[in-house]
Amino acid sequence: MNEKHGQKxxxxxxxxxxxxxxxxxxxxxxxxxxxxxxxxxxxKPVVDATAADAVITAGPVDNxxxxxxxxxxxxxxxxxxxxxxxxxxxxxxCTHLSCTVPWVAKENRFICPCHSxxxxxxxxxxxxxxxxxxxxxKVTIENDVLKVDTSQLERRxxxxxxxxxxxxxx
Amino acid sequence: MSKHxxxxxxxxxxxxxxxxxAVPERxxxxxxxxxxxxxxxxxxxxxxxxxxMLKFVYxxxxxxxxxxxxxxxxxxxxxxxxxxxxxxxxxxxxxxAFLHLLRVFYTGAFVAPRQLNWVIGLLLMAAVxxxxxxxxxxxxxxxxxxAITISTSMxxxxxxxxxxxxxxxxxxxxxxxxTLVNFYAIHTAILPTLxxxxxxxxxWRVRKAQGLVIPKTTNEDPQTKGEMVDSMPHLIMREVSxxxxxxxxxxxxxxxxxxxxxxxxxxxxxxxxxxxxWYFMGIQELLMHFHPVFAILLIPLALLLGLLAxxxxxxxxVTSGVWFASARGRRLVLVAMVLAMIFSIGGVLLxxxxxxxxxxxxxxxxxxxxxxxxxxxxxAAGFYLLARKVLGANxxxxxxxxxxxxxxxxxTLTLIGxxxxxxxxxxxxxx
Numbered sequence: 079m080n081e082k083h084g085q086k087x088x089x090x091x092x093x094x095x096x097x098x099x100x101x102x103x104x105x106x107x108x109x110x111x112x113x114x115x116x117x118x119x120x121x122k123p124v125v126d127a128t129a130a131d132a133v134i135t136a137g138p139v140d141n142x143x144x145x146x147x148x149x150x151x152x153x154x155x156x157x158x159x160x161x162x163x164x165x166x167x168x169x170x171x172c173t174h175l176s177c178t179v180p181w182v183a184k185e186n187r188f189i190c191p192c193h194s195x196x197x198x199x200x201x202x203x204x205x206x207x208x209x210x211x212x213x214x215x216k217v218t219i220e221n222d223v224l225k226v227d228t229s230q231l232e233r234r235x236x237x238x239x240x241x242x243x244x245x246x247x248x
Numbered sequence: 249m250s251k252h253x254x255x256x257x258x259x260x261x262x263x264x265x266x267x268x269x270a271v272p273e274r275x276x277x278x279x280x281x282x283x284x285x286x287x288x289x290x291x292x293x294x295x296x297x298x299x300x301m302l303k304f305v306y307x308x309x310x311x312x313x314x315x316x317x318x319x320x321x322x323x324x325x326x327x328x329x330x331x332x333x334x335x336x337x338x339x340x341x342x343x344x345a346f347l348h349l350l351r352v353f354y355t356g357a358f359v360a361p362r363q364l365n366w367v368i369g370l371l372l373m374a375a376v377x378x379x380x381x382x383x384x385x386x387x388x389x390x391x392x393x394x395a396i397t398i399s400t401s402m403x404x405x406x407x408x409x410x411x412x413x414x415x416x417x418x419x420x421x422x423x424x425x426x427t428l429v430n431f432y433a434i435h436t437a438i439l440p441t442l443x444x445x446x447x448x449x450x451x452w453r454v455r456k457a458q459g460l461v462i463p464k465t466t467n468e469d470p471q472t473k474g475e476m477v478d479s480m481p482h483l484i485m486r487e488v489s490x491x492x493x494x495x496x497x498x499x500x501x502x503x504x505x506x507x508x509x510x511x512x513x514x515x516x517x518x519x520x521x522x523x524x525x526w527y528f529m530g531i532q533e534l535l536m537h538f539h540p541v542f543a544i545l546l547i548p549l550a551l552l553l554g555l556l557a558x559x560x561x562x563x564x565x566v567t568s569g570v571w572f573a574s575a576r577g578r579r580l581v582l583v584a585m586v587l588a589m590i591f592s593i594g595g596v597l598l599x600x601x602x603x604x605x606x607x608x609x610x611x612x613x614x615x616x617x618x619x620x621x622x623x624x625x626x627x628a629a630g631f632y633l634l635a636r637k638v639l640g641a642n643x644x645x646x647x648x649x650x651x652x653x654x655x656x657x658x659x660t661l662t663l664i665g666x667x668x669x670x671x672x673x674x675x676x677x678x679x
Binding site for chain 2: 118119120151154170174175176177178179180190191192193194
């Protein structure tokens with residue numbers, strides 16, 4: 079007892095070395111923990127977010143009738159042309175739990191097959207449990223040709239007129 | 249000594265490394281254990297044996313996984329049977345492990361000196377559920393892909409950390425090749441290794457507690473032990489026959505009912521309805537009624553902490569070995585079961601048909617979270633007080649009744665999800 083711990087309050091060589099071991103042990107565990115979390119970090123997407131193929135050319139404006147929705151499989155988005163001629167590009171993932179939402183033309187709305195959320199052509203929630211309107215992609219129109227940038231999703235709580243992109247009158 | 253006899257003695261003494269030389273005769277009664285722990289172990293062995301063989305055929309890549317299952321089913325001799333045995337064993341294991349947990353609880357086998365083993369048992373239960381969940385993705389068919397997409401999307405609702413955890417599990421923003429590799433590694437390496445270390449520990453703790461609880465009637469002296477008998481043949485022959493019987497049942501099921509396989513995963517098309525695997529239906533049902541933070545985090549966490557805390561409570565009496573603690577305990581369990589069924593079915597119907605106003609607009613943290621959760625806590629607390637003050641239960645009986653209340657509610661919700669949810673997750677009555 080006395081040999082091991084020495085006088086109360088004093089540090090013997092043995093207790094010093096024991097503490098040193100414990101300290102080094104903690105450092106080792108911390109290092110391994112950091113390495114492990116780094117190791118499991120999600121891979122970087124193969125497609126660079128800034129790469130050119132993230133921007134998808136949807137086609138000339140006249141290809142899209144007002145009041146219709148076109149699906150783009152490659153970019154995983156919907157291009158909606160509203161009745162007034164404006165465009166919206168929306169993610170096909172339901173904002174509730176990420177199921178893929180089909181456009182049901184007959185009922186003029188998106189209906190999620192998983193938990194029956196419903197969205198209008200503008201992406202606005204008609205029927206919960208979806209908490210937000212469908213996420214947006216950025217649409218640009220150059221020389222009457224539509225381009226959709228799929229590198230960035232824009233979250234929105236509800237539909238606003240300012241989100242719609244129109245062909246600029248020359 | 250003849251050579252034959254010599255070998256037999258060796259084999260016996262080898263067996264007795266795993267089992268004590270003698271056991272109390274009373275613990276052999278089938279109505280104490282129902283053979284559940286042993287059955288769980290047999291299922292784990294079946295799963296390891298079939299899983300090791302499946303590893304030689306299965307390819308964990310999204311464009312190959314489904315085809316490798318089709319190849320297994322149609323080209324590999326007994327391939328479909330092998331997969332069926334794995335599937336039936338996995339599903340049976342969840343059920344058997346859950347019943348084992350109930351048995352241990354209701355015979356009072358979770359208090360000292362078995363409190364650590366109760367915790368190890370809960371860890372094993374978690375490993376079993378996670379094994380099933382990670383294995384569910386591997387065929388890369390429609391139900392697998394969407395179950396994993398939906399269940400991981402729930403994490404988005406956890407403030408702050410949720411999205412990070414989701415990306416960590418999926419290995420990216422959405423389910424893809426890295427997800428499959430992650431789940432494959434967890435399913436075939438991490439969890440089996442955990443089981444192989446934790447299971448012997450679980451068994452060793454049984455030995456340390458000097459075997460199972462001794463079954464007793466209510467008025468018997470708690471110290472009663474009864475007569476001892478040799479493990480060989482009394483215990484081991486029982487275990488072997490139980491194991492063979494279970495293997496036969498699994499084999500029959502595997503011969504006549506194929507493990508399900510839906511269409512190949514298609515990220516562009518969600519099937520309708522998209523249901524969770526049956527053992528998660530309870531949580532899915534909670535999700536239909538509660539704010540996601542409550543449904544997938546707070547309520548399951550509260551249940552888990554409650555289960556972990558069970559051995560820590562200071563009980564009035566030692567009731568280990570007495571089913572349901574006492575005659576009053578037995579009556580209270582029945583009362584709790586009936587009440588829980590009425591309240592959970594009533595709650596689901598109320599939320600579905602009477603309170604539609606709540607479901608308009610985004611799920612509210614207070615209206616579909618704090619308020620109903622608080623109400624449930626108040627009901628549970630009220631029930632506990634009722635049992636203690638009015639029905640005269642001691643702590644053992646009241647805690648047991650409360651446990652029964654919550655577990656029955658969860659089982660009821662699971663059954664509602666399995667049998668009464670159809671297209672668009674609407675309630676339906678045709679089954």
